[in-house]
Amino acid sequence: MFFTVGIEEPCEENIAYGLSIPAFDKYGYGCVSAADQQADIPIMAREAILTIIEEMLLSGSYSLEEITDEGVTTYSKNTEYLHCNTWFMLDVELSSFEGKQQRLNITLPDILVKRIDGFVAGHRLDYKDRSHFLAQAARRELANRLVKTENPHDTQ
Structure with missing residues (x-):
């Protein structure tokens, strides 16, 4: 960071x-x-x-x-x-x-992988590589879900 x-x-x-x-x-x-x-x-x-x-x-x-x-x-x-x-x-x-890094074997559509790689290449100050991008995206999604779970009546 x-x-x-x-x-x-x-x-x-x-x-x-x-x-x-x-x-x-x-x-x-x-x-x-x-x-x-x-x-x-x-x-x-x-x-x-x-x-x-x-x-x-x-x-x-x-x-x-x-x-x-x-x-x-x-x-x-x-x-x-x-x-x-x-x-x-x-x-x-x-x-x-x-915590310790874990290697994952995941399957994604090739078009999505190309989009991710292109995005990462254009945002080198934000993301080191594809794995870093995916980890950050997962963190954001989990944080958003946590906020929605904690505030179930929030209509935003």
Whole structure:
């Protein structure tokens, strides 16, 4: 999953780069870190993200499917993050929180497979491959069904 990371560049020597990952603020989790060297920025940001996700999942109040990132454009315009001079997107592998991968043998119409492959090829920032696309589609469908089951009288 891609996460937006804001960097507060140091104004003086011997001061660390400040890192903000705003995606977690809406869940009540502040995700911040620091890096002494520019090369350490992605390492420290990834570590902070994984730590917060682990805390969120252990709380039992959130699932991976609920975690979203609104993107650089949204956060960079937000006055809460004016301290961030630079922004970037960081791809963080979250499969370790989902359990062991299982290989499946499924049958799909060839036209559907071609459509999926074409879609994935055009959306490389969102999907790594066909399996990733199918897993994400399954998660969305299950999440939608769960919402409908929990709110059976909701007419939306």
